[in-house]
Amino acid sequence: MPELPEVETVRKGLNKLLNSFFIERIEVLKERSIASIGGSESFKSNIKNSYLGEWERRGKYLIGSLNTKDKISKGFLVVHLRMTGQFKLINKQIPPCKHTRVRFFAKRGKELRFIDIRNFGQMWYVPPSKSVPEIVSGIKRLGPEPFSSDFNNHYLKEYLKKKTRSIKSALLDQETVAGVGNIYADETLFDAGINPKTKSRNLKNSELKKLCNSLVKILNISIGEGGTTFSDFRDLEGINGNYGGQALVYRRSGKSCKKCGGKILREKICGRSTHWCPNCQK
Numbered sequence: 356m357p358e359l360p361e362v363e364t365v366r367k368g369l370n371k372l373l374n375s376f377f378i379e380r381i382e383v384l385k386e387r388s389i390a391s392i393g394g395s396e397s398f399k400s401n402i403k404n405s406y407l408g409e410w411e412r413r414g415k416y417l418i419g420s421l422n423t424k425d426k427i428s429k430g431f432l433v434v435h436l437r438m439t440g441q442f443k444l445i446n447k448q449i450p451p452c453k454h455t456r457v458r459f460f461a462k463r464g465k466e467l468r469f470i471d472i473r474n475f476g477q478m479w480y481v482p483p484s485k486s487v488p489e490i491v492s493g494i495k496r497l498g499p500e501p502f503s504s505d506f507n508n509h510y511l512k513e514y515l516k517k518k519t520r521s522i523k524s525a526l527l528d529q530e531t532v533a534g535v536g537n538i539y540a541d542e543t544l545f546d547a548g549i550n551p552k553t554k555s556r557n558l559k560n561s562e563l564k565k566l567c568n569s570l571v572k573i574l575n576i577s578i579g580e581g582g583t584t585f586s587d588f589r590d591l592e593g594i595n596g597n598y599g600g601q602a603l604v605y606r607r608s609g610k611s612c613k614k615c616g617g618k619i620l621r622e623k624i625c626g627r628s629t630h631w632c633p634n635c636q637k
Contacts, residue, residue, distance in 0.1 A: 356438045359501070359534030360577035362415050365442060368591035369410040369419065372444050376407040376467065380460040388456040388471065391479040391490060401480045405429045414497045414533030418487055431481040433491050434469070440476030443468045444591050497533040501570050506532055508563035515555040515563075522558060522566075523551035524625035535570065538605050539577065541630045543570045545604045550636045551629050576601065604630040 357365070381403055383395035391398055408420035415436065421429040434440070445466040451458065457469040457478065469476065481490045488494045498514075499505035511531075518525055525531045526540040535543075544551050546569035549562055558566070580601065603613055608621030608630055617634040 356536055357415065357436045357440070358536035358539055359412075359415065360539070360574055360580075362412055362417060362436065362534065363578050365436070365591065366410045366412045366417055369407075369417070369442065372591055373407050373410075373467065376459075376461050376465070378403055378405050378407065378459050379462065382458040382460070383456070384451070384458070385456040385471075385474060387474065388469065388476060388478055390477040391481070393480075398478065398480050401430065401482070402432060407432070412534075413487075413494055414500075414529055415536075416491065416494055428483040430483045430485075431487055433479040433481055433487060435477050435493070437471070437473070437475035437477065439473040440469065440471040442591050443470055493529075496530055498528075498530045500533050501535070501567075501574055506567060508560055508567050511558075511563045511567065512560060515558065518555035520555055521552050521624055522549060522555050523627070523629055525555045526570075527625065527627065532570070534574075537627050537629075538602070539570070539573055541605045542573045542602060545631060545636060546573055548636055550633075551624055551631050604632060606630065 381399040383389060386395055389395045389398045405421040408422045411418045417434040419432040421432055423429060445468055448464050451468060454470050454472045455468050456471050459467040479491050481487050515525060523540055526535050547565040549566060604619055607619045610619050612619055612632040612635060615634045617632055619630055619632055621628055621630050
């Protein structure tokens with residue numbers, strides 16, 4: 356599943372490549388891709404004849420502003436990529452692949468396609484009279500953004516003080532911190548030197564401070580590399596992310612730790628494959 360760095364890479368691509376993209380027509384090829392009230396017909400009628408403006412990210416959600424020619428708000432287009440969703444900008448007329456779910460058509464043959472192999476991705480239309488969380492309930496439950504001032508060791512200490520679950524499980528919970536998934540949870544815990552099975556409430560303040568710093572560090576590195584290649588992630592121009600080759604523990608079970616030379620272990624924690632070095636992560 357695309358995590359924060361991959362979603363942020365897509366957001367940047369949408370802002371860069373869709374400047375003044377005017378949606379003349381929409382074709383919904385899979386009804387389940389539209390999650391907002393009224394289904395695909397309401398979705399299409401509300402969004403067509405709109406200009407796509409700036410895109411924001413909240414956790415793993417993408418939020419695009421919709422405007423008239425005179426910059427009057429027509430609401431928002433909200434997208435969650437889920438496991439395999441991706442956008443592709445098309446500049447010439449070619450038939451859509453079988454995994455194309457939604458097509459946004461502009462002038463002169465330009466087209467934005469939403470392609471989703473597993474077909475779990477979702478889209479919402481949010482009218483200007485409503486806030487995004489009113490329509491997209493999942494956004495209400497998100498914790499602070501990792502790069503925000505609200506995410507720090509003091510916040511984590513208070514939030515986790517009664518949690519008996521593992522710190523790996525806590526990091527995967529979007530209510531703890533928004534946007535983190537399996538890849539960056541493993542990489543962050545390794546960088547911070549924290550065993551993923553440690554009970555959340557048992558972490559010391561110094562360890563929580565390391566955790567916050569490591570998470571921001573790892574996410575910044577991955578965003579700079581355009582995300583990871585794992586799970587066949589592509590940006591709008593079909594380019595792989597480059598972070599996968601820098602992973603220190605994720606998907607490296609049985610290999611030598613790049614810090615100590617010991618063996619990287621793999622174990623299921625909270626139902627997810629977890630990779631760590633028992634020597635570096637006590």
